[in-house]
Amino acid sequence: MRFARRGAAGAEKPVVVVDNTTYDLRPLTADIDGSFLETDVRARVSEAIDSGSLPVVDPEGERFGAPIARPSAIYCVGMNYAAHAAESGSAPPENLVMFMKAPNTIAGPNDEVAIPRNSSKTDWEVELAIVIGKRASYLDGPERSAEHIAGFTIANDLSEREWQIEISGGQWCKGKSGPGFSPLGPWLVTPDEVDAAKLRLRSFVNGEPRQDSSTSDLIFDVDYIVWHLSQFLMLEPGDVIMTGTPEGVALSGRFPYLKAGDVVELDIEGLGAQKQVFA
Structure with a gap:
């Protein structure tokens, strides 16, 4: 998995890329921080993708934080x-x-x-x-x-x-x-x-x-x-x-x-x- 934060400085949105598809992580976490990373993130993200609870997004052109x-x-x-x-x-x-x-x-x-x-x-x-x-x-x-x-x-x-x-x-x-x-x-x-x-x-x-x-x-x-x-x-x-x-x-x-x-x-x-x- 590849995690990133996309958007203007101070307003970045957490996303994850799995199998070349980008998903919005906000249903799981407000940001990619210690409290998120200390959970079993791979299992949580996989389960959320399988259940369809993470929206697919296209952040092309947005800044990388x-x-x-x-x-x-x-x-x-x-x-x-x-x-x-x-x-x-x-x-x-x-x-x-x-x-x-x-x-x-x-x-x-x-x-x-x-x-x-x-x-x-x-x-x-x-x-x-x-x-x-x-x-x-x-x-x-x-x-x-x-x-x-x-x-x-x-x-x-x-x-x-x-x-x-x-x-x-x-x-x-x-x-x-x-x-x-x-x-x-x-x-x-x-x-x-x-x-x-x-x-x-x-x-x-x-x-x-x-x-x-x-x-x-x-x-x-x-x-x-x-x-x-x-x-x-x-x-x-x-x-x-x-x-x-x-x-x-x-x-x-x-x-x-x-x-x-x-x-x-x-x-x-x-x-x-x-x-x-x-x-």
Whole structure:
């Protein structure tokens, strides 16, 4: 199943796509949020489709919002691809690096992004994002993680590198929480539809290739990430975890940072594509 939120910002309607047919989810839920995802959504949706209680809709031309309503938290894994750690000037981490982004940074996958005032080093990062579907705390092992995952989506973990590194004061969050710095979507895809362990992910700036890698190159894989984080904090339904970005960002020194008018495109195999114009 593929879930999405379609419509103008602040007025998105929840929909689901099953067998190439789009259904309005509002008879089941007002939005795609934690309270909806913590139920057995696949069973509920299938039953509702079979009973004819979900209207068929055609949202063609409507804006994609982020496929999850504002979560309680956005957790991020840093330097989770060895080559990206190297281009950042660091050795691959021995322990999982975690930082957070403000939930109000979430935006639609194709929304315009404003480069923050006084920014000179705004950077792109294509990432596989996990959406939590069931509360996770002190999981017994990585093998228990799958039952707590609602699905996967694309994230652009936008960063202001000067604020993140040079004037951070020791924490990355300052450079990660600009308005609109977490475009998500277009789809929230259930785990049965993709193999998160081997998905190709790419980014382009003004049509020129930047990143091209696979989630098979993750240092800490999806199951490990969910298990590991659950040992230190409580993951709530609807929470988002960005799993890290591969090499090919402006921080490497090989490419210029973003400026007004630039177009960033991202895609992940099986999850769709994003396109943002920077202003």
